[in-house]
Amino acid sequence: GLFMKNWEDDDEDEYCSARQDWIDVVSVADLLGIDVEAVNFAKEYRERVFADFLREYAAGRTPNPDVLCNAEIKFKAFLDHAINLGADLIATGHYARVERHANRVQLLKATDLSKDQSYFLHRLTQAQLxxxxxxxxxxxxKEVREIAADLGLPNARKKDSTGICFIGERPFREFLNRYLPRAPGPILSVDGKHLGEHMGLAFFTLGQRKGIGLGGSQDGTGDAWYVARKDVSNNTLYVAQGHDHPWLLSERLAAIDASWIAGHEPPLGQYSAKTRYRQEDALCAITAEQDNSFELQFKAAQWAVTPGQSAVLYQGDVCLGGGIIVR
Structure with a gap:
């Protein structure tokens, strides 16, 4: 067995579960009668994942580091390490499926759709899969926990992990403020009214409702304020009232840095897509593909399509790949 440690920080014991995770791994390995080795990929993680995470936030986008972590660390650095030790394959606890055919490998959604993680795995290649x-x-x-309990595994009732792995349970804004300086600027309504000041566009994401700092209602409706747009060139945060305000809805998107599991782009046509994790698949069409980029047209407008997040395409249960949303 192999155990990865991908993050090191001064306060990791307070917020990161790595120490307890290692204790659990050793306990399970002892019960199964197998050896286990801890491997530290913190340097690779900072260089390949965290540096990109900071660049994207500084540029006003909202990245998804778990996608890059899978492609660069878990299924590259970690996989290479396992192969060098003599392994033929690696098994991980991701909720997804792999189907092997004569000349290709496909990535499919998990049977338990509420836990499906294919969205985070869409950048894997044929060689990796x-x-x-x-x-x-x-x-x-539920079945996993029942099997673990029947086997007497000490972590059978362990709480599910949530959030970005290197942030853990610490407040996100507090964490980000360690690495990115505050850059105050105006908060404007979509019709141009000055409503207040923000501490930096990096600390906000499209569709965000909490933490904007605007109490009460400007139009008497009582609707909550949502982040509707980030104008990086003018350091201006635009907000709109109401969950379904037109500024929060998009019928089209453009994505770059496309990665296709088959090794080539799918043909133009009808598919479904997710623009964020835990979103229901939305019917769409690929309307353009060029130079490792693509455009999607949705059948119904999508809420808070966010630059920096991944647009991931599916054909039924088969994950085709995706790209990084730019608009």
């Missing part, structure tokens, strides 16, 4: 097993992909989380 050919070396991977996802034993949890065909069963539910």
């Amino acid at each position: 050919s070396k991977v097993l996802f034993p949890l992909g065909g069963i539910t989380k």
